[in-house]
Amino acid sequence: MPPANPPFVPPGSGWPEDPAVPATPVAHGAGDVAELAAGAPDLHELCARQSVCRACDRLVEWREKVAVQRRRAFADERYWGRPVAGWGDERPRILIVGLAPAAHGGNRTGRIFTGDRSGDWLFASLHRVGLAARPTSVHAGDGQRLIGARMSATVRCAPPDNKPTPLERTTCLPWLAREVAEVAPTVRCVVCLGGFAWQGVWPALKQAGYGVPRPRPKFGHGAEVELAPPPSEPRRDPVLLLGCYHPSQQNTFTGRVTEDMLDAVFVRARDYR
Numbered sequence: 253m254p255p256a257n258p259p260f261v262p263p264g265s266g267w268p269e270d271p272a273v274p275a276t277p278v279a280h281g282a283g284d285v286a287e288l289a290a291g292a293p294d295l296h297e298l299c300a301r302q303s304v305c306r307a308c309d310r311l312v313e314w315r316e317k318v319a320v321q322r323r324r325a326f327a328d329e330r331y332w333g334r335p336v337a338g339w340g341d342e343r344p345r346i347l348i349v350g351l352a353p354a355a356h357g358g359n360r361t362g363r364i365f366t367g368d369r370s371g372d373w374l375f376a377s378l379h380r381v382g383l384a385a386r387p388t389s390v391h392a393g394d395g396q397r398l399i400g401a402r403m404s405a406t407v408r409c410a411p412p413d414n415k416p417t418p419l420e421r422t423t424c425l426p427w428l429a430r431e432v433a434e435v436a437p438t439v440r441c442v443v444c445l446g447g448f449a450w451q452g453v454w455p456a457l458k459q460a461g462y463g464v465p466r467p468r469p470k471f472g473h474g475a476e477v478e479l480a481p482p483p484s485e486p487r488r489d490p491v492l493l494l495g496c497y498h499p500s501q502q503n504t505f506t507g508r509v510t511e512d513m514l515d516a517v518f519v520r521a522r523d524y525r
């Protein structure tokens with residue numbers, strides 16, 4: 253009998269409303285992920301299935317260990333300790349893709365880019381340009397709301413050293429690919445936060461039916477690629493893929509990323525067609 257996920261979250265806990273129920277099917281390997289992602293009837297069920305996934309042994313062990321050990325500053329908090337599902341508008345114009353949740357950020361709060369320094373920069377920028385209701389994203393019950401935008405990640409579990417292995421990225425790919433396909437009818441722009449997200453999003457876009465160029469364009473801050481939409485979409489105008497340096501502490505401390513640089517990317521995403 254495989255180990256179970258941590259208990260399902262009671263309402264009012266301050267964590268995101270749990271999309272999963274005890275009957276939600278749990279993936280225990282790459283084949284399960286592909287099957288459950290493809291078979292999810294809608295975005296809500298897709299997120300529910302993502303949130304209980306146990307397909308990557310190393311990441312399951314790590315996310316749950318971090319949730320028990322905790323950081324001293326959060327010693328009195330209960331950590332989410334599960335995969336962090338995509339969140340935001342269900343019919344977004346903009347899809348924002350990061351690499352993976354942070355060990356003491358998304359893995360603690362249950363919401364991507366929430367409760368960490370990168371999120372402080374990211375949400376401040378999104379708020380300045382009108383894509384987030386509040387300038388901060390502290391915990392899942394803080395009233396934050398994305399406006400016409402959605403956030404997701406190439407890998408849904410916090411990895412040691414922020415480095416998922418190639419196998420873990422491949423195993424997690426069907427979750428993102430299906431999410432990309434689900435929101436394709438409304439998405440006009442995909443913003444990739446950092447080079448790893450840029451690399452990781454290409455196979456998801458391809459699986460979702462987008463026309464992707466060969467060779468793949470290089471990542472850079474403000475890099476732009478126009479993609480042919482999936483043939484199944486009635487709209488034929490291109491979708492914009494935008495590169496954005498990751499608002500990591502290293503990048504923001506050193507000035508590699510500034511507020512103006514972030515705002516410029518999100519203004520471009522907001523105003524694209």
Ligand code: SF4
Binds near residue numbers: 311407408420423425
């Ligand atoms: S990284 Fe993705 S595939 Fe691996 S356990 Fe987490 S949610 Fe599942």
